[in-house]
Amino acid sequence: MMKYRLGIDVGGTNTDGVLLxxxxxxxxxxxxxTTNDVETGIYNTINQLIQNSDVEIQNIEYAMLGTTQCTNAIVERKRLNKIAVIRIGAPAGLAIKPLTGVPDDLRAILDNHTHLVEGGHEFNGQQISALNEDKIREISGTLKGKVDSIAVTSIFSPVNKDHENRAAEILNEVMGEDVAISLSSEVGSIGLLERENATILNASIINVAKATAEGFENALKNNGANAKIFFCQNDGTLMSKDYTLKYPILTVACGPTNSLRGASFLTNNKDAIIVDVGGTTTDIGVLVKGFPRQSSIAVDLGGVRTNFRMPDINSIGLGGGTVIRLNENEFSIGPDSVGHKIxxxxxxxxxxxxxATDVAVGLGKVTLGDPEKVNHLDKELLSKVYKRMVEMVEEAVDKIKTSSNDIPVILVGGGSILLPANIEGATKVFQPENGGVANAIGSAISQISGEIEKIFAINKENRQEVLNNAKELAINEAIEAGADSKKIEIVDLEDIPLAYLPGDATxxxxxAAGDLAVNS
Structure with missing residues (x-):
């Protein structure tokens, strides 16, 4: 009996679906x-996919969802959890208070229960001061019934997370297991303030993630499906429902990532630049060994500086619905768009x-709608507009390249039909079939990953042993998340000496990433 995979990607304009x-x-x-409530839009997509194919709903084995719901909650300041912030770092970490630099409107929502506690570690894992367990217990009592999510951050916890783990134990003991606890050692990387911010945001979107996950489950159940569900994270791999509810921040920017992975799959290209043209924006990213290149700098999310992993994406205000304004022999392109009202x-x-779509149709580049309705427009002026549209994409492609060499470019997204088959800086331009739903395909084909980031003392004698141990930790993380132990490979490895720290700190x-462990 043939089994199938269902991939869903919920965007701001459309919900895309694909069956593999x-x-x-x-x-x-x-x-x-896309509908205001996640469940209805997903239900409609699944329902139509089944109706349009000969697939029996019960034969869908796996269902994968990529969604912008958590991102939107942060950006729009809506549906956020009631949270508490606990920083373990006194007296060393008192100079800058938690949420410093966070926009005022968001801080007003999140900064109601902030606490500083003695504890933390040095870069080499040695204790700065003992964890004040009595203070943690006291804080737990005052927070009970007032918050439903807690962000805990300790100095250098990616190196030694003992204090964060002990704090979580006490919080659960006093407040119960229902309170969601986000630990910074599991969310962000080195850099106290950015890691703390990422952890706070993670804690604030637990309820949104729960509503989205339950909406996905209900949409499948109401269609009669009994598939195993997974959620897409922004490194191009999958996570279980439980993992998603613990780390919803990892779903942020999974849409562009899914498009990159889908483009790679459709063209069999592992190293390329992906141009994903939507209704409002064009997102440009880089594939390296089949996965999105990660940003190497701190990322602002909803005005908050964070350091959790994010794909390196360059977005420009050009899409199928971008508004073009003509004034005699002059014109302007966007950045506003008619979006889903196109x-x-x-x-x-x-x-x-x-x-922008009208311009392409008026010049005969695309066959869509009624071309006669744009026949009256000045073709010479439209040509100038179109030329500038293409230049905008070419400039964005050039900016994201790391060398002057030409590289394959893959055009995907519903608006990719607007762009020509030749782009400056590309060795070849791919416009794959089903490229319009590359994001949903990327969702459906995703693998399971495991990742670790730690500071080690590395010298010439122990270097290989330390790196091998780090690889083993990442592989075990992937297996624990649901990957097939026989089909895992290391897809990324970085070791950067930290010259500003003593003791050969690196x-x-x-x-590590691998295929889903499936039952035959």
Whole structure:
């Protein structure tokens, strides 16, 4: 009996869905409008996929979801948890208070229960001062019934997380197991303030993640599916529901990542630049060995500086619905867009707004809607607009490259039909079939990963032994998350000497990834 995979990607405009068989062939794909509540939009997508194919719903073995819900909650300041912030680092870490630099509107929501406690470690794992367990117990009592999520951060906890783990034990003991606890050693990397911010944001979106996960489960159940579900994270791999509810921050930016992974799969390219053209923006990212290149700098999320892993994405204000303004022989492109209203407002569909899609149709680049509705426009001026649109993409591609060499470029996304087959700086331009739903395909084909980032004392004698141990830790993380132990490989390894710290301190970061462990 043939088994299938279902991939869903919930975007701001459309919810994309795709069905793959066990051989990873695309059986069916479609786009449906995104709804205000996650469940309805996903239900509609699943329902239509089944109706349009010959697949029996009970034969869907795995269902994967990529979603922007957690990102939107942070950006829009909506549906956030009631949280408490505990920093373990007194007296060493009192100079800068938690949430310093966070935008005022977000701090007003999150900064109601902030506590500083004695404890923390040095870079080499030695204790700065003992953890004040009595203070943690006292704080637990005052927070009981007032918050439903807690962010705990300790100095250098990625090196030694004993104080964070002990604090979590006390919090659970006093407040009960229902209170969600986010530990910074499991969320961010080295750098106290950015790691603390990432942990605070993680704690604030637990409820949003829970609602999204339950909506996905209900949409499947109400369609009659009994699939095993997974959620997409922003490194191009999957996590279980339990893992997602513990680390929802890892879903942030999974949409562009899914597009990169889907583009890689559709073209069999492991190293390329991906141009994902949507309705409002074009996202450009880089594939390295089949996975998105990670950002090497601290990332702002909703105005908050964080250091958890994020894909390196360059976004520009150009998409299918981008508004084009003409004024005699001059023009402007965006950055505003008609977005999901393109079928009502674009000229080729009978509307009154000139969009990037209208320009492409008017020049005969694309066959869509009613071309006669844009025949009256000055073709010479439209050509200038189109040329500038292409230049915007070429400039964005050039900015994200790390060398002057040309590299393959893959065009995906619903708006990719607007772009030409030749782009400056590309050895070859790929426009794959099913590229319009590359994000959903990326969701469906995702693997399971495990990642560690720690500071080790490395010298010439122990270097290989330390790196091998780090690899083993990452592989075990992947297996624990659900990967097949026989199909795991190391996909990324970094070791960077930290010259500002004594004792041969070296930051080691390793990621392992493998296929889902499946039952035959």
């Amino acid at each position: 068989d066990r051989n990873m062939n695309v059986i069916q794909s479609l786009k449906t409008p 079928h009502d407002e674009a000229m080729i569909f009978g509307g009154n707004t000139l969009t 930051r080691v970061k390793v990621k």
